[in-house]
Amino acid sequence: MLNTPSSGSHEPYLADGTPLAALIDHDRREVAQRLFSDPEIYQWELKNIWAKSWIIVGHESEIPNPGDFVTRRIAEDPVIVTRRPDGSIDCVLNVCPHRGALVCREEAGNSPVFRCIYHGWIFNTDGSFRGAPFKEEMYPEGMDAKRLSLPKARVGIFGGIIFANWDESAPSLDDYLGDYKFYLNLIFNRTANGVEVLGPPQRFVINANWKTASEQFGGDAYHAGQLHRSLGALTGGSPNNPRDWQLHAPKVSTANGHNIICFDLGDMFRAMTGGKELSSMEKLHMLPPAGLPPEMLPEMLQRFSEEELELLATTPPSNGGMFPNAGVWSMYNPMYNGMPAPFLSFRTYVPIGPDKFEFYMWVLVAKGASEEYRDLMRRSTSFMQGAAGFIEGDDAEVWPGQTSAARGYVTRQQTLKYWAMTGDTKPESWPGEGQVHVGFSRDDPQWNWWKVYFDRLEAKV
DSSP: OOBOOTTSOOOOBOTTSOBGGGGEETTTTEEEGGGGTOHHHHHHHIIIIITTSOEEEEEGGGSOSTTEEEEEEETTEEEEEEEOTTSOEEEEEOSOTTTOOOSOOSSEEEOSEEEOTTTOOEEETTSOEEEOTTHHHHOTTOOOGGGGSOOEEEEEEETTEEEEESOTTSOOHHHHHGGGHHHHHHHHOSSTTOEEESSSOEEEEESSOHHHHHHHTTTOOTTHHHHTHHHHHHHTOOTTOGGGGTTTSOEEEOTTSOEEEEOOOHHHHHHHHTTOOOOHHHHHHHSOOTTOOGGGHHHHHHHSOHHHHHHHHHSOEEEEEETTTEEEEEEEEEOTTSSEEEEEEEEEEEESSTTOEEEEEEEEEETTOOHHHHHHHHHHHHHHHSTTSHHHHHHHHHHHHHHHHTTSHHHHTOEEEOOOOOOOOOOTTOOSOSEEEOSSOOSHHHHHHHHHHHHHHTTOO
């Protein structure tokens, strides 16, 4: 139950009298550990974060034709994402207004209408009410069809990624992404046709709070050399060498809680050339950005400025999170044969309660790439990031423990520490916006994520 004290204060309180604001200590940069398990806090999240934020629900290449649809969830609200006859995209609540049954029970398909199996009510792909069996006999005085339509979320698209938002008063997707658009553009808009998905997303359920994954993907490079030692055994990376784990790579924080780590490719190129120094153009020809086959590189070179191409060649946007629950990957890692292979993906962490979330992971490639290159992208991305990949297998061992421990009485009184800060040290030559943290990987982006989280949780924005 969500409680507000009767004293006239509008500050939100939990049932035990704890103000939501007391769950974060801005001076010490600490966050209450109970956030990883508390069911009451989860209800606040559903109301103030999930119902008011721009949430990824898919990619437009999943529904290329009129009538195509996929079913997804915005937190625990089921939705249908559909392609209209005019080519536009809708996202409607997948709940029949008659008796609350699921309207569409398939995960994907093509249909001109949606029919609820419970009583046969029918809806158009835009969610509008179309008809019902024995309508005149059941409702001889008529029906208010507008009240019977499926609630519709706002829809926005960037780089082919479909976002939805229930809140009509929320800022536009363009404003919500803000400075982060610069980095997304370098990943998903490298050619005129952009990228497309390689099949449906991989999906699996993890018994953990959604924030354990989102917070980690909020810029935590510090864990890589320790948790992912199995990957280090494959790549030759030592847990004692920060350079092997991109711990000196520039990290970017933006105002709405988004972030990205820009991997330094210097060591990789030196290893591939025996120490020979290369120009930016030579680097791009040797290793085009992940997901872009070499034959399509000329098209990318025409789309970006000299400064943007320099960033893509030296410290490209590689690994980051979009508030509240999404992440992007665009990088190279060695395959089983030791050769660098590209992988490009985005993922979301969709809660199914305070202690469980569903992991979605889409594999992407430049639209128009050859079948050979598409197959490489499928294999390399799954090898690293799939349900049995080197990376996700490690992470999925940690997140459930964080969640179960936070249910303990003593643990609930403890805090998560974000003491290590670099500050904004953006180089003058940096072409993108946002705060840039240059130096050893610290807590700046994750702390920024938590500050935005609490602003949303307390409905300050």
